[in-house]
Amino acid sequence: MNDMTQTNLERALKIVGSRPARPDGVDKVTGRALFGADKSLPNMLVGRVLRSPYAHAKIISIDTSKAEKLEGVKAIITSADFEDFPSEFVPNGEMVVNMKDITRNVMAREKVLYVGHTLAAVAATDEDVAEKALALIDVKYDVLPHVLEVEDAEKSDAPLLHDDMITIGVEPMPTSASNVAKRVEFGLGDVEKGFSEADLIVEREFTTQQVHQGYIEPHACLASVSEDGQAELWCTTQGPFVVRNFCSKLLGFNAAQIRVTASEIGGGFGGKTVVYLEPLALALSRKSCRPVKMEMNRAEVFTSSGPTSGAKIWVKIGVKNNGKITAGDCVLKYQAGAFQGAPVGPGAMCAFAPYDLKNVRAVGFDIVVNRPKVAAYRAPGGPISEYGVESVIDEIAMKIGMDPIDLRLKNAAKEGTVAPYGPKLGPIGMIETLEAAKSHPHYSAPLGANQARGVASGFWFNIGGETSSSITINEDGTVGLTLGTPDIGGSRASMAMMASEELGVPMELIKPIIGDTNSLGFNFLTGGSRATFSTGTTVVESTREAIEELKKRAALLWEVSLDQVEWVDGHARLISGNEPKTMSLAQIAKQAGKTGGPIMANCSMNVTGAGPSLGTHIVDVEVDEETGQVSIVRYTAIQDAGKAIHPAYVEGQMQGGAVQGIGWALNEEYIYNDKGELENTGFLDYRIPVCSDVPMIDTVIVEVPNPNHPYGVRGVGETPIIPPLAAISNAVSRATNKRFDELPLSPPKVLAKLMHG
Amino acid sequence: MPKTHISTQINGDSYEFLCNTQQTLLDVLRQELDLKGSKEGCATGDCGACSVMMDDRLVCACLVLGAEADGKKIETVEGLSSGSSLDPLQQKFIDLAALQCGICTPGVLVAARALLEKNKSPSEEEVRFWLAGNLCRCTGYDKIVRAVLEVAAEARNA
Numbered sequence: 037m038n039d040m041t042q043t044n045l046e047r048a049l050k051i052v053g054s055r056p057a058r059p060d061g062v063d064k065v066t067g068r069a070l071f072g073a074d075k076s077l078p079n080m081l082v083g084r085v086l087r088s089p090y091a092h093a094k095i096i097s098i099d100t101s102k103a104e105k106l107e108g109v110k111a112i113i114t115s116a117d118f119e120d121f122p123s124e125f126v127p128n129g130e131m132v133v134n135m136k137d138i139t140r141n142v143m144a145r146e147k148v149l150y151v152g153h154t155l156a157a158v159a160a161t162d163e164d165v166a167e168k169a170l171a172l173i174d175v176k177y178d179v180l181p182h183v184l185e186v187e188d189a190e191k192s193d194a195p196l197l198h199d200d201m202i203t204i205g206v207e208p209m210p211t212s213a214s215n216v217a218k219r220v221e222f223g224l225g226d227v228e229k230g231f232s233e234a235d236l237i238v239e240r241e242f243t244t245q246q247v248h249q250g251y252i253e254p255h256a257c258l259a260s261v262s263e264d265g266q267a268e269l270w271c272t273t274q275g276p277f278v279v280r281n282f283c284s285k286l287l288g289f290n291a292a293q294i295r296v297t298a299s300e301i302g303g304g305f306g307g308k309t310v311v312y313l314e315p316l317a318l319a320l321s322r323k324s325c326r327p328v329k330m331e332m333n334r335a336e337v338f339t340s341s342g343p344t345s346g347a348k349i350w351v352k353i354g355v356k357n358n359g360k361i362t363a364g365d366c367v368l369k370y371q372a373g374a375f376q377g378a379p380v381g382p383g384a385m386c387a388f389a390p391y392d393l394k395n396v397r398a399v400g401f402d403i404v405v406n407r408p409k410v411a412a413y414r415a416p417g418g419p420i421s422e423y424g425v426e427s428v429i430d431e432i433a434m435k436i437g438m439d440p441i442d443l444r445l446k447n448a449a450k451e452g453t454v455a456p457y458g459p460k461l462g463p464i465g466m467i468e469t470l471e472a473a474k475s476h477p478h479y480s481a482p483l484g485a486n487q488a489r490g491v492a493s494g495f496w497f498n499i500g501g502e503t504s505s506s507i508t509i510n511e512d513g514t515v516g517l518t519l520g521t522p523d524i525g526g527s528r529a530s531m532a533m534m535a536s537e538e539l540g541v542p543m544e545l546i547k548p549i550i551g552d553t554n555s556l557g558f559n560f561l562t563g564g565s566r567a568t569f570s571t572g573t574t575v576v577e578s579t580r581e582a583i584e585e586l587k588k589r590a591a592l593l594w595e596v597s598l599d600q601v602e603w604v605d606g607h608a609r610l611i612s613g614n615e616p617k618t619m620s621l622a623q624i625a626k627q628a629g630k631t632g633g634p635i636m637a638n639c640s641m642n643v644t645g646a647g648p649s650l651g652t653h654i655v656d657v658e659v660d661e662e663t664g665q666v667s668i669v670r671y672t673a674i675q676d677a678g679k680a681i682h683p684a685y686v687e688g689q690m691q692g693g694a695v696q697g698i699g700w701a702l703n704e705e706y707i708y709n710d711k712g713e714l715e716n717t718g719f720l721d722y723r724i725p726v727c728s729d730v731p732m733i734d735t736v737i738v739e740v741p742n743p744n745h746p747y748g749v750r751g752v753g754e755t756p757i758i759p760p761l762a763a764i765s766n767a768v769s770r771a772t773n774k775r776f777d778e779l780p781l782s783p784p785k786v787l788a789k790l791m792h793g
Numbered sequence: 794m795p796k797t798h799i800s801t802q803i804n805g806d807s808y809e810f811l812c813n814t815q816q817t818l819l820d821v822l823r824q825e826l827d828l829k830g831s832k833e834g835c836a837t838g839d840c841g842a843c844s845v846m847m848d849d850r851l852v853c854a855c856l857v858l859g860a861e862a863d864g865k866k867i868e869t870v871e872g873l874s875s876g877s878s879l880d881p882l883q884q885k886f887i888d889l890a891a892l893q894c895g896i897c898t899p900g901v902l903v904a905a906r907a908l909l910e911k912n913k914s915p916s917e918e919e920v921r922f923w924l925a926g927n928l929c930r931c932t933g934y935d936k937i938v939r940a941v942l943e944v945a946a947e948a949r950n951a
């Protein structure tokens with residue numbers, strides 16, 4: 037792999053690194069592109085869901101008999117239509133899932149565990165009938181006390197969500213059930229010894245609120261199961277293969293029976309990595325033998341999909357007067373929602389990962405509460421823990437009178453650093469992004485009245501995983517690419533660019549599509565910043581295999597041995613001989629029938645060697661001391677991309693991630709009333725940043741190549757949401773001379789702190 | 794429930810349809826007329842994914858009743874291009890990567906076109922406030938705003 041990388045990096049690149057139009061651009065600007073809710077079938081039914089009005093209740097009975105009699109109702113399902121599973125943990129990218137929990141989240145069984153929890157679903161001839169049928173379903177509950185916050189849920193007398201849940205990872209193993217699903221710990225060295233060597237120790241507690249990915253496209257799907265049990269599923273998802281596997285397991289189909297086609301996807305950010313409506317639509321379609329379409333409305337997206345955790349965290353850092361950190365320690369308590377699986381493991385692993393520390397510990401707790409089960413959200417767990425650490429680092433910088441970038445540089449992780457979560461790091465760009473931040477004109481620009489500047493860094497692992505893609509050389513010399521990871525932000529362009537670079541064929545002649553689950557081997561989902569890294573790796577490998585085949589065909593036609601042929605600029609070239617002889621890809625393709633048949637190649641592998649991506653953000657804020665309003669005046673995001681295949685889409689990831697982080701820092705939060713009902717179930721009250729809330733987001737792409745990708749790609753999607761939380765909080769703290777330790781920094785909270793300290 | 798008969802013009806073509814009284818224009822466009830370019834992100838007027846023009850006024854199609862379209866002229870994203878030529882905004886959005894997932898794009902384009910019809914040289918701030926009703930969760934708005942400003946500048950210099 038290393039040699040291959042070298043050749044690519046040394047060769048002058050023609051396409052990679054440029055900014056061509058994306059292949060799906062015209063479809064997306066003309067309204068042609070079909071998203072989850074945009075497909076219909078003849079004879080289609082509408083599916084709707086009955087959801088729990090209670091945060092916590094025992095289900096005594098569900099009577100659907102009246103609803104079934106309503107004219108136009110074609111199928112009703114409850115948990116009785118789903119098989120039960122024993123507790124079994126399955127890895128799902130950066131998260132772990134349990135089939136016992138998934139089946140209960142998809143359809144409540146013994147209890148409802150949050151407002152919005154699915155109880156039943158109806159398929160009817162139209163929406164009105166479906167809604168009327170829902171109203172006729174009679175559910176008897178035994179309402180139980182509920183718990184929403186981790187500090188309440190961990191108390192010994194807290195209402196128990198699962199009376200068989202024994203905390204994992206605690207010695208000795210507890211003898212009674214609790215809401216604490218597990219304890220994790222990562223670390224190095226001796227933390228106590230490290231603190232004893234410190235000249236200054238700062239410790240602080242932080243609170244963050246539950247936030248939602250906020251994709252603009254609600255969940256939607258269309259299922260069609262025929263009388264012989266063959267199923268077609270169209271849905272908006274980050275992973276059609278993952279959906280197929282979950283659905284086949286939940287419903288007792290075999291994998292070959294379900295073909296999943298991913299629609300264009302209107303944002304996911306981790307939230308479209310699990311199943312909600314898909315198994316319901318399949319079950320309803322199986323029961324009615326008619327196509328069933330289901331869509332969530334916006335309120336359902338908020339109450340019943342998978343936001344990320346709110347948390348309580350405690351961070352302690354010791355430092356020498358010269359800025360050298362002697363020890364770091366933290367405790368993270370993350371909300372899991374109704375079922376275990378908060379992203380506290382990755383949160384604990386990356387909390388101190390931007391730094392080269394000898395004594396470090398991160399302890400995490402995964403705690404269930406009566407809120408929707410969390411799903412992945414862009415760098416799951418990372419923004420929360422790193423917010424705490426990066427805030428304390430800033431406080432230390434102020435206390436010892438050191439520039440916050442210099443303090444970070446003094447402790448920065450680099451190649452060879454042993455990460456707090458175990459491995460020795462390969463080449464990474466922490467120092468490079470910090471240096472780029474320091475020399476950026478933004479960092480030394482003058483500030484206005486009531487303004488201050490904040491800085492923070494972020495670390496994210498990125499992942500590889502099972503991936504499969506294929507390339508076909510058409511008879512006229514054009515090229516087809518079939519990819520298995522849905523394109524959320526321009527990845528089809530990057531894939532076509534890499535194939536174009538390898539083949540020496542113009543990108544316009546290459547057509548990339550996302551294949552369905554029958555067209556390729558298993559592909560893990562688009563997530564973990566893995567698409568350009570993993571699918572890119574398979575595209576390059578299969579393209580190289582296709583080039584070998586093209587050379588073979590040319591050798592046959594020229595009647596020479598293969599080693600006499602090389603591939604240059606889209607042509608086979610004869611190495612020896614007096615006359616330079618070349619044959620274009622199109623000429624070889626045209627004669628493929630004579631030389632052995634169609635030319636295609638595929639590559640399926642479990643891609644490893646993802647490279648962590650580091651980022652550093654600079655933000656200027658202005659605080660209105662009368663209202664508590666914080667405005668973002670200027671913003672610069674700097675990140676190590678390894679290699680930017682299509683820099684405009686890398687910038688787009690950095691800008692989009694930064695603005696999601698701004699929302700998390702300033703406005704976004706789930707607000708519950710005392711009945712456990714979510715009060716802000718729309719975009720009016722759950723306020724994501726709008727265009728007039730933010731300035732231009734300046735970007736600097738740093739490139740420290742990942743040696744494990746043919747072009748050096750690291751993956752960039754997740755890191756940029758990490759730094760904004762602390763960068764903004766640090767800026768507000770500096771602007772007001774008060775240390776803020778709670779998100780969101782919404783006007784009432786800021787004002788309260790300004791008035792009462 | 795009896796349905797109402799509506800005659801309207803959409804993207805220059807005459808349309809007739811039946812709708813019931815509570816059906817929104819967005820539902821009619823998407824479900825009855827199969828014009829799926831306008832998107833539903835919220836159905837409450839908060840996201841702008843359903844932005845269309847009704848008699849030269851920018852509206853959220855999810856807040857307008859289908860029956861209100863009677864005798865009106867509706868323009869949707871499907872009507873932005875003419876023949877094989879894209880509206881300059883559409884082309885610029887592709888050139889500058891002003892879309893990622895693309896779900897907000899139809900609404901943003903319709904809204905931005907409406908702005909440029911009214912104001913040939915909007916400032917960055919004017920673009921930002923005009924588009925404040927069009928949520929985009931992917932791009933952070935930077936490239937969208939740049940695309941609109943560039944199209945305005947190019948139109949002025951043309």
Ligand code: FES
Pocket residue numbers: 832833834835836837838839840841842843844853854855856
């Ligand atoms: S769908 Fe109309 S504004 Fe959101």
Ligand code: FES
Pocket residue numbers: 252302303891892893894895896897898928929930931932
């Ligand atoms: S491009 Fe995805 S919401 Fe705007």
